[in-house]
Amino acid sequence: MSKIVPLPIKSSAIIIKEQEDDIRPSDPVKANQYMLQNMFFKQDETGHPIPYEFTVGLDEFKKHGLGLYLYFKFLECTIYVFLVMSIIASVICYFNSTGNGLDAWKNLNLLQKLSVGNQEKIKSSTGTEYTTSDIQDFYNNSQTWLSTLTWMDFSYTLIFILFYLAFSYWSNREIKESMVKEKVPANFSLGIKGLREDERDPNKLKGFIEDLGFKVKEVKLAKNYSNTLLLHKQEAELKILIKGEDIKAQFPDYDPAVKQKYMKQLLEIQAERETIIKNIIGKRLRHDEYPTLMAFVIFERIGDKNLFIKEYKANTNYSVFQTFCCGKKVDDKYLFRGNVLQIIPQVDNPSNINWENLEVSSSNRFLRQILVGFGVFCLMIITFFIVFAINVVSKYSPEDCEIRDYTYENTQKWISEATTASDKTQIQQCFCMNLSLTTLYADYFNYCSDIVYQYTGIQALQIVSAFVILIVNSLLQLLIKSIVIFERYQSLSKKLSGTLTKLFISLFVNTALITLILKANIYGFKLSYYLSSPIPPLQSAQQKEVFPSDFNREWYAVVGAAYVNTWIINIFSPYFVDFVLYPIKNWLRKREALTAKIQRDLNRLSVGPEFNLDLYYANLLNTIFVTLFYSSLIPLMLPLGFFALAMHFLVQKFLLLKYYRKPPSYDEALHDSVFTLLPYSIIMHILIAIWAYGHPYLFPSSSDALVENGGLLDVSKDSIWIRISNSSQLSILGVLFVIIMVIKYFFINPLAYLVKICCDNQAVIVDFAQEETYDQIYDQISSIQLATYEIRENENYKDLVYSLDSDQRSPTQRKSEEERVPLQDI
Incomplete structure (x- = not known):
């Protein structure tokens, strides 16, 4: 199994209804609830948060x-x-x-x-x-x-x-x-590139994988927003700041210069977004109409994922010798819309992904x-x-x-x-x-x-x-x-x-x-x-x-x-x-x-x-x-x-x-x-x-x-x-340490990689009856972090996606309904 690690997530406490509370008049009761959720507390026997003692062990x-x-x-x-x-x-x-x-x-x-x-x-x-x-x-x-x-x-x-x-x-x-021990979405997931940009239906890719004999929980598509999502992100935060200034304007000591500064920045961002839409995209698009960049696939079991990676690579990654000398070619059943897919075995957890940066190429x-x-x-x-x-x-x-x-x-x-x-x-x-x-x-x-x-x-x-x-x-x-x-x-x-x-x-x-x-x-x-x-x-x-x-x-x-x-x-x-x-x-x-x-x-x-x-x-x-x-x-x-x-x-x-x-x-x-x-x-x-x-x-x-x-x-x-x-003793020690590092990075690590490849070629036996499914641990995962790659369910992005879709309204509608657009503090 490839190395998959639990990646950093945004604390679930940080995202408790921020979009509802951030731009309202202050309420000490809500602030106290926010404090209890966001400070470094533990839960007592009744489930209430209490501070840790300084003598708490590091295992905690x-x-x-x-x-x-x-x-x-x-x-x-x-x-x-x-x-x-x-x-x-x-x-x-x-x-x-x-x-x-x-x-x-x-x-x-x-x-x-x-x-x-x-x-x-x-x-x-x-x-x-x-x-x-x-x-x-x-x-x-x-x-x-x-x-x-x-x-x-x-x-x-x-x-x-x-x-x-x-x-x-x-x-x-x-x-x-x-x-x-710690099950996270990335354990069950992989990324897929090589999809056509006009791919719109994730269910087609899900059906393709399931036809190969592997159970899939969900498939979600990542889009190429041409930087418009990043600009929407900045726009949303500025709108929150402006709405906050509107509330502050009710008090006698208010300084209107702050709101004017935010408004100027907002206009600049909106102008930049309009330029991208006009010159690069060509027209306004709904979220699902943007070009497809890649797909995230969550399998029902970790065994399904590992078997799929092994089988798909074994039947598609042929060497030049195998192709030209042995006459091997990819079976049609492993081609998705005529293409060989590029498998990414290790992906980030949903909460850890900066979606607006996925579109940035390696170069x-x-x-x-x-x-x-x-x-x-x-x-x-x-x-x-x-x-x-x-x-x-x-x-x-x-x-x-x-x-x-x-x-x-x-x-x-x-x-x-x-x-x-x-x-x-x-x-x-x-x-x-x-x-x-x-x-x-x-x-x-x-x-x-x-x-x-x-x-x-x-x-x-x-x-x-x-x-x-x-x-x-x-x-x-x-x-x-x-x-x-x-x-x-x-x-x-x-x-x-x-x-x-x-x-x-x-x-x-x-x-x-x-x-x-x-x-x-x-x-x-x-x-x-x-x-x-x-x-x-x-x-x-x-x-x-x-x-x-x-x-x-x-x-x-x-x-x-x-x-x-x-x-x-x-x-x-x-x-x-x-x-x-x-x-x-x-x-x-x-x-x-x-x-x-x-x-x-x-x-x-x-x-x-x-x-x-x-x-x-x-x-x-x-x-x-x-x-x-x-x-x-x-x-x-x-x-x-x-x-x-x-x-x-x-x-x-x-x-x-x-x-x-x-x-x-x-x-x-x-x-x-x-x-x-x-x-x-x-x-x-x-x-x-x-x-x-x-x-x-x-x-x-x-x-x-x-x-x-x-x-x-x-x-x-x-x-x-x-x-x-x-200093012969230290000279010898230095030489020995360098040798250890050379052996580690140039011999042991490559050897372990080769052994892994050899082991991967062997048949993998998975006891599906004993292995937990993603549905079985979904509640446990979702209580800690985001458990899906659906961007509309991500607290950081869901309102931005709505904002992308809301741009389909006419200018008159947008102007009259601007105050009702839900906003999210990023």
């Missing part, structure tokens, strides 16, 4: 959609996995904190000492020069710690890989069990996706330079201070001996940076005031930049969700998956990659300097900047420590704001509801906002990716990631139960998209780890590579191959 979420259950289950399991990984990372943080590699930046940021850059520097046994013994001891110690570090990283990376594989297996099993949708992708890319470029500029403005690159005895007397002596103003400023800065905060403010505040103000200003700018990034990401999310509509997805699940991918990529670039690019200096190649060349002010600002090399000690002190501060704000502030502001938003919403004049507004204000699963999945995925991306450089990222995920889980669960409106019954489409992207987080983590642990400035590949450099020990630049060999 399964009743509201497999996708919602998989989301919270994945989040819960990820928290436990990150807890174990954080324990290992905490050991690394402790040993990093015992080093002295970043003593020159003592008071820059306390978090810097937890990074890998704080590894021990070489120590001189004589106090002035480095002996051969000093060099050998430093090399031996660095290799010992490098081995320990890579093995620890190997351990928690392997734990995450095993978690990924185990959860993939478990979730696939849950999905398959759900397919068996047209591909072009739309290219345009949307280009638009998202342009948005990301704009936000990239906004975030880029903020980071450049808030930069801070202190000079590397020599390790000296920075007493006040010594400092004054060194300043008097310095020959340049910059050297004098640097010595004063180093003295002030090495003071404790207590001593600084008690004894030397006046002397260090300029440096204190500079440092405080830089820290404030970094905090502001973090919030700017947060605001930019929020605006980008709104823009992406808006332009994705242009892609004209055929179903809600595909639209959500496309939105998720675009949201995640934009978040990851803004929060992780920009910071890395800003200070990147890979063997002299400064990417940010070249990217800022079109904007001279940005480039000139960076000319004064000393770019840290890739992951040397200065990078950890300047970039890494500052990034931790920024990341803390970015990962915690959204959830903190949601949790803290939710009672205020709730109060404001209820207060606004007291002044609502029409039922549409009162209903909207009686429930919370939408639970945007695609947005929350994107934020969750971004947290995992960024945490793993930087965890090798800054092990503290793993404990921070653990706390972020824990807060994400607690806040989202609480708000879902107490604040958000009931979400649609999501399927596993978003979960599948996430697990398609997740392996890249592991690959990027391993690549960054190999590059960081192989850095010759921290972990020289040999004692011979050590050289004298201005009185301080430094190392020569090693080759990329030496970097890989320095």
Whole structure:
């Protein structure tokens, strides 16, 4: 049997007589009924809705959609996995904190000492020069710690890989069990293309299939509306808004400009529709007169459907060899009006279909996706330079201070001996940076005031930049969700998956990659300097900047420590704001509801906002990716990631139960998209780890590579191959994981497909006496979602179809009867 999954539907509560209530004067009783139906409640013994307790188990979420259950289950399991990984990372943080590699930046940021850059520097046994013994001891110690570090990283990376594989297996099993237990229309249905456009009678196709020996429940035809249905959809919503304005006009504080705006938009849509009818369709058509696009067939039993697919394909899908060499041809009984039909085994549930988008061809949708992708890319470029500029403005690159005895007397002596103003400023800065905060403010505040103000200003700018990034990401999310509509997805699940991918990529670039690019200096190649060349002010600002090399000690002190501060704000502030502001938003919403004049507004204000699963999945995925991306450089990222995920889980669960409106019954489409992207987080983590642990400035590949450099020990630049060999454990793990992915996608999946084809060729035995019929489970299905592909019974479209048919009236009739046309809020 082909894979058929329960797809997301519009909650049955959302469609309770909206067309009757939306454009009437507000009624608190109806609003309360609407609230009880649309909030995330359960039913008590008497059938009345009651709120869930916060301690409710996640299994209860399964009743509201497999996708919602998989989301919270994945989040819960990820928290436990990150807890174990954080324990290992905490050991690394402790040993990093015992080093002295970043003593020159003592008071820059306390978090810097937890990074890998704080590894021990070489120590001189004589106090002035480095002996051969000093060099050998430093090399031996660095290799010992490098081995320990890579093995620890190997351990928690392997734990995450095993978690990924185990959860993939478990979730696939849950999905398959759900397919068996949860009967949905798509289980019994298939799509058929290849019909003639003038096909009008679905009963002919039903009779054709039944003549082949298969029982059919119903056949419904989908039409090609040439975009008129989409325009009717927009027209209907505008009419609802205009009727609502007519009711509001009875009150003294009414603003007529709002209705005028709606009327202008309505006239534009109607003019566009008339143009399509005149130039493309030629004349006004009733709904059933539009060209037929495809058919949806619901069989009486799932076995009927599967047998029909096998038999029809076996007798019509002949290869070229079978046709020309063996002389096989299609039997006339398998031809419908002289044509071989194209079978689509997997279709969406009726409630999940965007009927107005079915007419968009694959090539047209591909072009739309290219345009949307280009638009998202342009948005990301704009936000990239906004975030880029903020980071450049808030930069801070202190000079590397020599390790000296920075007493006040010594400092004054060194300043008097310095020959340049910059050297004098640097010595004063180093003295002030090495003071404790207590001593600084008690004894030397006046002397260090300029440096204190500079440092405080830089820290404030970094905090502001973090919030700017947060605001930019929020605006980008709104823009992406808006332009994705242009892609004209055929179903809600595909639209959500496309939105998720675009949201995640934009978040990851803004929060992780920009910071890395800003200070990147890979063997002299400064990417940010070249990217800022079109904007001279940005480039000139960076000319004064000393770019840290890739992951040397200065990078950890300047970039890494500052990034931790920024990341803390970015990962915690959204959830903190949601949790803290939710009672205020709730109060404001209820207060606004007291002044609502029409039922549409009162209903909207009686429930919370939408639970945007695609947005929350994107934020969750971004947290995992960024945490793993930087965890090798800054092990503290793993404990921070653990706390972020824990807060994400607690806040989202609480708000879902107490604040958000009931979400649609999501399927596993978003979960599948996430697990398609997740392996890249592991690959990027391993690549960054190999590059960081192989850095010759921290972990020289040999004692011979050590050289004298201005009185301080430094190392020569090693080759990329030496970097890989320095992190041999992680290199091997990375190769093994890539091999696993290659085997999975290029061998196991194709092999499973071949096995499926071979099994499909075997005879299928169906016990029709034991199998439930569609009629037997119809009441159960219809109580949850739409159970037919008849568009006239779809709450979202039935009034639009009526409106299509009502266009057959004369202009005079339409004008006089306009107010009686039933309307539907989309």
